[in-house]
Amino acid sequence: MTAKKILTQGIVQGVGFRPYVYRLATSLNLNGYVRNLGNVVEIILEGDNIELFIKRLQNELPPIARIDSFKVLDIDESNFDEFKIIESSDSYSGISVIPPDIAICDSCLAEIRNPTDRRYKYPFNACTDCGPRFTVIDSVPYDRDKTSMDEFPLCDDCLIEYQNPYDRRYHGEAICCSDCGPQMAIYKKDKLIDSNNPIKLGAEKLKEGKILAIKGIGGTHLVVDAYNDEAIKELRLRLNRPNQAFAVMSSDLKSVQRYAELSENEIKTISSNKRPIVILKKNKNYNFPESLSPGLHNIGVMLPYSPMHYLLFDEGEIDTYVMTSANIPGEPMMIDNSEIINGISDYSLIHNRKILNRCDDSVIRFRNDELSFIRRSRGYTPEPYTINYDVNDLNILSLGPELDVTFCLATDAIAYPSQHIGNTNKLKTLNFLKESINHMKRITKVCDIDVVACDLHPQFFTTKLAYEFGVDVIPVQHHHAHAVSLANDYKIDEMIVIAADGTGYGDDHTSWGGEILYTDIKSYERMAHLERQKMPGGDLATKYPIRMLLSILNNEELIKNYIKYFKYGEIEIKNIFKQLETGINVGVTTSTGRVLDSVSAALEICNERTYEGEASMKLESAAYYSTTELELPLIFDKNELKTTEILEEVVKLYLKGHKKADIANAAQKTIANGLSELAIQSAEKKGITTIGATGGVFYNEAITNAVKNYIESNDYTFIQHKNTCCGDGSVSLGQAIVAKTKNNQ
Known part of the structure; x- marks a missing residue:
């Protein structure tokens, strides 16, 4: 009889991977076990159908799972008499990643709309195919006791589902129900309102023209009726945001098509389980107030991605709401309940599950039907990039520029990009950056930093922060970092690049932004x-x-x-x-x-x-x-x-x-x-x-x-750019690649 060990890395935790392995192994009469090992899933197999198992495993993955590395080793037989899912261990420190937050799946959506289901109208419904991941995890391996769901012990009914390998909720760490999970409440300013259906009451207040704050998956939105000019203008006044376009959320694709043009690629992206905001062109039937997107021919649109979003539409009469991040411009989103209810909204829909890591909505724009990230965050972070060049063995932290900052952690040939951080010239955002770095280190197990890469500008707060880590610092010119992140998309060693933006500190100490550069990744020449x-x-x-x-x-x-x-x-x-x-x-x-x-x-x-x-x-x-x-x-x-x-x-x-x-x-x-x-x-x-x-x-x-x-x-x-931002969101990736290829021949 054959015996083998398989080590898989990639998106293999929190996505139903282990129960899938269990079901596949038992169907093929294989014995052994599967378990999480920190950032790796280990599979031990004994039996006669291992080769068939290996073939099917790589071709029949669960919806969210992805295998980036697959290693098969011969081992001695141990005479297992069955196949088990055993307790996790953190004894192996390989390269893997926690999946991003994923929009509610069709099965969970059907349950919250089914009056006979025990999760009917429950706004936190989730399973292994959907729901929060990145925003609720504190450390790896990805088990419930290492998430914010640890505060909500499973009831008997949920525990049965959680322990059944044939149930889609098996070891779904975010699963719960109204008997054991988080609950929502509605406040008028800081006064709790007694309500059996806070979401319905929130929808009624929106119909009245009120401003509603909604605490969601990775942060808080400020919401108003997108057809109500007076409400939009009041929101602008309170936010001190006189002109910047507001993104909207519509109940379904049909609603969006009434006011915007969509290509097939835009339809596919806006409807994907990542649910980003997509910048769409207004069509001739666009009938929202000019105050929604003043002076622009386009508008940012997203579809519902959480149960509470769907319930808000189900309980109300409005098909499109303004959904904008609840934060002071330049500062991180609000996630603390007391801060939310004392904010600028008239009413607040909040819940009692902690958001451990903020994650703003992703924003995508198609240019001539080619996808471009404006902001790569919820739904995508922390999926890693592969560095497509020979790299050194250093662990790199790269901090990005100063505005629209992301950071990267790079180890081996993998770069883990952060969610959107924002403008680090604000103290709260700088602190958010520091917190997020520590969080990313925990979930990637990249604990020791050898080198910090930063922008060339000496006055950026991120540059100053780089020198606080007490390790070697590599400054990288802004537009060179842009160019390298682009080159990595195509595995190109050298190219000419047009780098055009608002500003980037040049090596002559002036402000660049209309540059023609030659780059061979490690160096550049201003042409x-x-x-x-x-x-x-x-x-x-x-x-x-x-x-x-x-x-x-x-x-x-x-x-x-x-x-x-x-x-x-x-x-x-x-x-x-x-x-x-x-x-x-x-x-x-x-x-x-x-x-x-x-x-x-x-x-x-x-x-x-x-x-x-x-x-x-x-x-x-x-x-x-x-x-x-x-x-x-x-x-x-x-x-x-x-x-x-x-x-x-x-x-x-x-x-x-x-x-x-x-x-x-x-x-x-x-x-x-x-x-x-x-x-x-x-x-x-x-x-x-x-x-x-x-x-x-x-x-x-x-x-x-x-x-x-x-x-x-x-x-x-x-x-x-096809996988990265052409804006400053990709600068940290470019910095990381420059640092990872430095002195590497």
């Missing part, structure tokens, strides 16, 4: 860039793009056409010109974002930034409605694209009365073509045929498409 422009007042030129426009034009006669946008009129204009002459508090930038913002200001689309990327996003939306092609000058000076000439022509065309949409479209296309031409010239110098695009500017579909067309029409291969 070309946009024209250097002065930034009067530093961040003021970002907040008020009219200041940036003044600087780029450097023309007093032209800028006087915009005098109404300067608070102190002509005096302020003269003072800014004087500031540019003296160089006092004046930065230098090659940022594509600042040029696009200036175009937006020149066309009077947006003259004050109230959220990240506002001016450029509104410019894209204006250009979306263009009907006529216009030409703008494309002038190069050696390795620079001249942007002053572009802005001058934009202003002249606007003053002549050309349509905003047409000028906006022409400006975007001209900048895209200019960057593309610089990239092609650089590729020719290096003898390289692949050109990539990275950075937040490439969330812009029109610019991405223009760059792609220009590069491919010149017979070069164009690549863009």
